[in-house]
Amino acid sequence: MNIDRIQTVVWVVLVVGLIARAVWVIRKYNDHRIKRYIGWHVDATGTFGKFYWKEGVFSSEVTRAMSPDYATRYRWLLSQRGQRTAVVLNVASWALSIFGALDLSWNLGFGDSFFSWWCVLLLFAYLLVRGSVRVIADAPDDLLDERQIALRNGSYRIAYFWLALIMFFAFGLMSGIGEAAGEAPSEPSSFTSDAFFFGGGLLLFIAAALPSMVLAWGGGVKER
Amino acid sequence: MGMGRKPKDETPVHNRLEEVREARGLTRTELAEAADVHYQTIGYIERGEYSPSLSLALTLARVLKTDVEDIFGLTPFNKKKESNK
Numbered sequence: 001m002n003i004d005r006i007q008t009v010v011w012v013v014l015v016v017g018l019i020a021r022a023v024w025v026i027r028k029y030n031d032h033r034i035k036r037y038i039g040w041h042v043d044a045t046g047t048f049g050k051f052y053w054k055e056g057v058f059s060s061e062v063t064r065a066m067s068p069d070y071a072t073r074y075r076w077l078l079s080q081r082g083q084r085t086a087v088v089l090n091v092a093s094w095a096l097s098i099f100g101a102l103d104l105s106w107n108l109g110f111g112d113s114f115f116s117w118w119c120v121l122l123l124f125a126y127l128l129v130r131g132s133v134r135v136i137a138d139a140p141d142d143l144l145d146e147r148q149i150a151l152r153n154g155s156y157r158i159a160y161f162w163l164a165l166i167m168f169f170a171f172g173l174m175s176g177i178g179e180a181a182g183e184a185p186s187e188p189s190s191f192t193s194d195a196f197f198f199g200g201g202l203l204l205f206i207a208a209a210l211p212s213m214v215l216a217w218g219g220g221v222k223e224r
Numbered sequence: 225m226g227m228g229r230k231p232k233d234e235t236p237v238h239n240r241l242e243e244v245r246e247a248r249g250l251t252r253t254e255l256a257e258a259a260d261v262h263y264q265t266i267g268y269i270e271r272g273e274y275s276p277s278l279s280l281a282l283t284l285a286r287v288l289k290t291d292v293e294d295i296f297g298l299t300p301f302n303k304k305k306e307s308n309k
Contacts (some may be wrong), residue, residue, distance in 0.1 A: 055289050066262055068253065068263065131274050144262075144278075145260070145261035145262050145267045145280075146261070146265075146276070146280060147261070147262070147276075148262060148265070148267060148275055
């Protein structure tokens with residue numbers, strides 16, 4: 001089965017899924033159907049609640065993640081196994097991202113569709129790990145209690161160390177690849193601009209996901 | 225605090241929050257709502273996995289209508305002492 005065929009099958013499954021969700025939402029709910037369709041939690045007043053610009057979250061999203069109902073519904077994700085699986089999936093998505101970026105530059109044979117699908121996986125893995133720690137790493141102070149604030153702050157301290165380490169190796173890797181390709185990193189070229197564009201984008205994702213990953217791996221928000 | 229690293233050795237804070245809470249007929253969720261913390265935090269405190277701040281300890285004592293020394297202490301609570309209270 002070639003990559004185009006796989007892509008077609010995935011698109012068909014996706015479209016059928018989206019239609020099925022639309023039918024389910026219309027049949028089940030009488031209000032706020034569009035909001036419910038796109039998956040946002042709708043609070044009692046029918047709004048998303050306050051939006052925290054600095055953290056980039058709605059209060060309803062955090063409130064929902066903190067509720068006992070969320071713990072019951074996503075027990076599989078909040079278990080230590082679920083949390084660590086989410087972390088591993090993130091690391092795997094980063095590795096695939098690097099292969100995807102190299103493929104764009106060197107045409108290693110993964111196919112054009114590979115590039116788009118690792119982007120989806122990257123986003124999915126990021127959302128999964130955020131959910132596994134109940135969005136604590138992204139929540140503002142006034143929606144957390146003192147223990148959760150201490151956990152969040154501690155996770156950022158450790159994540160910062162890992163981010164520094166990853167950036168050190170990432171820039172070393174990009175420079176090394178540039179050298180291997182016979183292109184000096186100091187000279188603008190298609191390869192180096194691609195590498196820095198995608199590498200920079202990936203680093204943003206890593207920076208956003210790392211605090212949640214630290215929390216998830218340490219089991220800091222175990223459901224007990 | 226379960227961050228994956230062993231915390232520094234510090235004087236342990238013992239508590240009998242679970243016993244006092246149950247004596248008042250409150251669930252963890254009810255106590256958490258009254259003290260304005262997440263319900264998991266009550267579980268962490270009861271298991272001795274998290275030592276609350278002075279502010280939270282006093283709040284919990286106020287909600288449970290008792291003195292903070294009756295819930296938290298630097299020495300373990302023994303059963304005999306508790307039953308006399």
